[in-house]
Amino acid sequence: xxxxxxxxDILILSLKVSVVGVLAAAPFCLxxxxxxxxxxxAWGVILLDxxxxxxxxxxxxxxxxxxxxxxxxxxxxxxMMAGWGVTVMFRWTGAAIAAGVMAVPLMVRSMRLSLEAVDxxxxxAARTLGAGRWRVFATITLPLAxxxxxxxLVLGFARSLGEFGATITFVSNIPGETQTxxxxxxxxxxxxxxxxxxxxxxxxxxxxxxxxxxxxxxxARRMAHVAGLRQERFHGL
Amino acid sequence: MGFEVDVALRRGERTIAASFVTGxxxxxxxxxxxxxxxxxxxxxxxxxxxxxxxxxxxxxxxFDDAVNVPPEHRAxxxxxxxxxxxxxxxxxxxxxxxxxxGGDLPGMAAFLGLEPLLGRMPRSLSGGEAxxxxxxxxLLSGARFLLLDEPLSALDMARKGEIMGLIERIRGDLGLSxxxxxxxxxxVERLADHVVEMAAxx
Numbered sequence: 001x002x003x004x005x006x007x008x009d010i011l012i013l014s015l016k017v018s019v020v021g022v023l024a025a026a027p028f029c030l031x032x033x034x035x036x037x038x039x040x041x042a043w044g045v046i047l048l049d050x051x052x053x054x055x056x057x058x059x060x061x062x063x064x065x066x067x068x069x070x071x072x073x074x075x076x077x078x079x080m081m082a083g084w085g086v087t088v089m090f091r092w093t094g095a096a097i098a099a100g101v102m103a104v105p106l107m108v109r110s111m112r113l114s115l116e117a118v119d120x121x122x123x124x125a126a127r128t129l130g131a132g133r134w135r136v137f138a139t140i141t142l143p144l145a146x147x148x149x150x151x152x153l154v155l156g157f158a159r160s161l162g163e164f165g166a167t168i169t170f171v172s173n174i175p176g177e178t179q180t181x182x183x184x185x186x187x188x189x190x191x192x193x194x195x196x197x198x199x200x201x202x203x204x205x206x207x208x209x210x211x212x213x214x215x216x217x218x219x220a221r222r223m224a225h226v227a228g229l230r231q232e233r234f235h236g237l
Numbered sequence: 238m239g240f241e242v243d244v245a246l247r248r249g250e251r252t253i254a255a256s257f258v259t260g261x262x263x264x265x266x267x268x269x270x271x272x273x274x275x276x277x278x279x280x281x282x283x284x285x286x287x288x289x290x291x292x293x294x295x296x297x298x299x300f301d302d303a304v305n306v307p308p309e310h311r312a313x314x315x316x317x318x319x320x321x322x323x324x325x326x327x328x329x330x331x332x333x334x335x336x337x338x339g340g341d342l343p344g345m346a347a348f349l350g351l352e353p354l355l356g357r358m359p360r361s362l363s364g365g366e367a368x369x370x371x372x373x374x375x376l377l378s379g380a381r382f383l384l385l386d387e388p389l390s391a392l393d394m395a396r397k398g399e400i401m402g403l404i405e406r407i408r409g410d411l412g413l414s415x416x417x418x419x420x421x422x423x424x425v426e427r428l429a430d431h432v433v434e435m436a437a438x439x
Contacts, residue, residue, distance in 0.1 A: 121317070121319070122321055122324075125315070125321035126323070126334070127283075127284070127308040128283075128284070128308050128313055128314075128315040128335075128375075129309075129374065129375070130309045130310075130312070130337075130378055130379070132309050139334070143325050
């Protein structure tokens with residue numbers, strides 16, 4: 001299957017929006033995952049857990065509307081950004097924000113599980129060897145959790161590729177700027193002779209999503225493998 | 238020089254308490270299981286906070302009402318029962334992890350017979366090899382005293398003899414204060430200059 005120039009543009013825009021959105025959200029997700037993994041029980045932590053999961057359970061159109069309120073010209077973030085001469089309204093950067101926000105719950109879940117799987121006894125050992133908290137995180141916790149962190153990024157990427165409702169509400173459906181793959185499929189469905197294009201775009205979506213899921217699954221298995229090794233080594237001790 | 242410890246820690250229904258002053262050399266810490274020997278080592282290492290008391294090692298206050306030195310600044314070489322080598326790092330990188338400036342890794346590897354292991358990953362080591370690496374890692378970290386939590390319990394007789402020989406050499410050659418938890422009277426008799434007995438918790 002060769003892509004027409006228009007389809008290639010849609011594909012490239014989709015990948016750009018998802019990659020940028022997921023990478024921009026990643027540090028925030030990692031921080032949330034760390035707080036959730038370590039600070040169990042406190043009220044603030046329960047609240048953060050609920051907030052982080054909101055994009056998973058809210059209708060996406062509501063998430064898009066909330067983004068519109070925050071980043072619109074009258075919104076708190078929008079006004080601040082206008083002061084720097086930046087706007088994300090009706091721009092691909094806005095689509096990336098929507099993509100990143102919708103990917104947050106999946107990324108945080110995966111990262112949190114992998115951080116919780118890291119053996120705190122190893123972190124304690126590192127501290128007796130002279131490493132402060134941040135060095136322990138950077139040299140022990142994060143490397144050991146890395147397969148799960150990467151799996152989270154890939155899952156988030158897969159989720160954000162399919163993002164529709166929040167994107168179209170927040171930054172509309174502008175070809176070449178905010179028209180990602182799902183939005184292009186939606187537009188093609190409205191055209192009387194769009195069937196062939198819908199089919200081709202849908203095949204692209206299936207291939208991309210399936211590929212991401214396979215990669216995420218492989219990373220998750222690698223994580224299970226590492227965890228298994230740990231149990232074997234510390235068996236009975 | 239040596240350990241000056243007087244601490245209490247309440248854990249649920251029981252209270253772990255210990256109070257002793259010892260001089261230079263190897264202090265063996267003995268007592269029934271559940272007496273809190275490991276917890277006491279963790280308190281001295283800074284991994285557990287006592288409810289009250291004080292901990293002074295080699296004249297330096299590590300913990301009292303006003304002071305609580307974080308574990309990374311206590312310069313203690315801790316060897317755990319379960320060696321706790323970092324599974325994602327090679328033996329060489331494990332040894333290097335906490336290495337103080339001017340640490341002599343080749344010299345330490347020769348001292349502990351670790352040269353053939355340097356390129357291996359921890360999961361491929363036997364129990365005795367892993368415990369030797371853990372000992373080397375603790376010694377290279379610039380430790381001013383050693384805390385050994387039953388370092389021999391998982392080893393067979395031959396390996397035990399080998400590591401006990403190493404501990405004797407560490408005491409002799411490096412002159413470190415050592416606090417040593419053990420169940421085995423033979424180990425205690427061979428290694429210890431002082432014996433501290435912990436009673437079962439109240």
